[in-house]
Amino acid sequence: MEYIQFNNGLSLPVLGYGTLHIPPKDTKRCILEALQCGYRLIDTAASYFNEKEIGEAIRESGIPRNEIFIASKVWVQDAGYENTLKAFQTSLDKLQVDYLDLYLIHQPYSDYYGSWRALEELYQAGKIKAIGICNFSKERFVDLYLNSKILPMINQIEIHPFYQQDETIALMKNYDCQIQAWGPLNEGQREIFDNPVLKTISQKHQKSISQVILRWHLQKGIMMIPKTVHQERMEENINIFDFMLDDEDLSEIRKLDIGYSEIIDHQCYTTAKWLNKYKIHD
Numbered sequence: 510m511e512y513i514q515f516n517n518g519l520s521l522p523v524l525g526y527g528t529l530h531i532p533p534k535d536t537k538r539c540i541l542e543a544l545q546c547g548y549r550l551i552d553t554a555a556s557y558f559n560e561k562e563i564g565e566a567i568r569e570s571g572i573p574r575n576e577i578f579i580a581s582k583v584w585v586q587d588a589g590y591e592n593t594l595k596a597f598q599t600s601l602d603k604l605q606v607d608y609l610d611l612y613l614i615h616q617p618y619s620d621y622y623g624s625w626r627a628l629e630e631l632y633q634a635g636k637i638k639a640i641g642i643c644n645f646s647k648e649r650f651v652d653l654y655l656n657s658k659i660l661p662m663i664n665q666i667e668i669h670p671f672y673q674q675d676e677t678i679a680l681m682k683n684y685d686c687q688i689q690a691w692g693p694l695n696e697g698q699r700e701i702f703d704n705p706v707l708k709t710i711s712q713k714h715q716k717s718i719s720q721v722i723l724r725w726h727l728q729k730g731i732m733m734i735p736k737t738v739h740q741e742r743m744e745e746n747i748n749i750f751d752f753m754l755d756d757e758d759l760s761e762i763r764k765l766d767i768g769y770s771e772i773i774d775h776q777c778y779t780t781a782k783w784l785n786k787y788k789i790h791d
């Protein structure tokens with residue numbers, strides 16, 4: 510495993526395990542298998558409805574708490590100072606832990622400034638080791654940065670060969686903010702696992718297409734959290750540290766960028782409407 514250092518000195522594994530769409534009934538098995546494969550960073554969120562099972566699996570694994578990095582997120586419905594403090598405690602209770610390694614604002618909507626004040630306070634109290642955001646565009650990020658006491662340490666955004674976001678990455682790095690790719694495999698869409706360019710590169714290196722994509726993230730200095738419910742794929746996805754993509758590979762992958770997301774459009778007002786309406790509790 511390789512590690513990425515945040516602007517507060519904390520180091521986190523560059524590659525973690527994503528848990529979106531893993532139903533509660535499968536979560537415990539998946540987490541135990543992921544830990545067995547060597548994953549030590551687990552990404553969840555209040556809105557994934559699997560924090561309780563993740564907590565149970567971590568306890569059952571017997572791996573000391575301080576060897577596992579747990580990330581969770583506050584949902585839009587819980588935006589604002591007071592609500593975020595409450596949501597954070599709910600996540601801790603479900604996960605059965607007394608601190609989080611990473612706590613993120615899930616979406617750039619509603620009163621996220623109030624949420625950020627709560628995150629700053631929890632960070633200063635030692636309840637969160639690192640704080641950050643997700644899905645923040647360049648201008649929202651800079652505005653938050655300029656109005657924060659504690660600077661965002663990470664922005665988790667969609668990145669994969671079809672949506673490379675080079676400008677956003679460059680800007681974040683300029684502000685000493687790390688980037689973590691969600692959907693690093695484009696959620697399997699646009700036939701990514703059959704893409705001819707990626708297939709040629711994978712054959713050249715005797716690696717799978719998934720390994721080529723994840724290695725591409727690694728060489729860009731981006732953290733990533735691929736999700737799979739299959740143990741053989743968990744193993745495949747973590748085994749990316751023994752080969753190098755060369756300049757020719759990188760320039761071929763660069764050409765795959767279509768420049769926009771086919772999964773979600775955070776610039777569109779209907780996304781703001783939809784996510785503000787989406788409730789995860791009464």
Ligand SMILES: NC(=O)c1ccc[n+]([C@@H]2O[C@H](COP(=O)([O-])OP(=O)(O)OC[C@H]3O[C@@H](n4cnc5c(N)ncnc54)[C@H](OP(=O)(O)O)[C@@H]3O)[C@@H](O)[C@H]2O)c1
Pocket residue numbers: 526527528529530552553615643644665690691692693694695696697702719734735736737738739742743745746
């Ligand atoms: N902050 C946010 O707004 C946000 C948004 C989305 C996701 N996330 C986080 O990012 C994580 C990753 O993103 P994601 O789950 O959306 O998508 P992803 O990791 O890009 O792709 C997951 C898909 O790829 C398949 N897959 C994984 N490894 C594979 C392999 N080696 N070969 C073939 N297929 C493979 C999985 O299928 P199987 O499971 O069937 O193997 C699943 O369908 C999430 O789980 C979540 O933790 C955050």
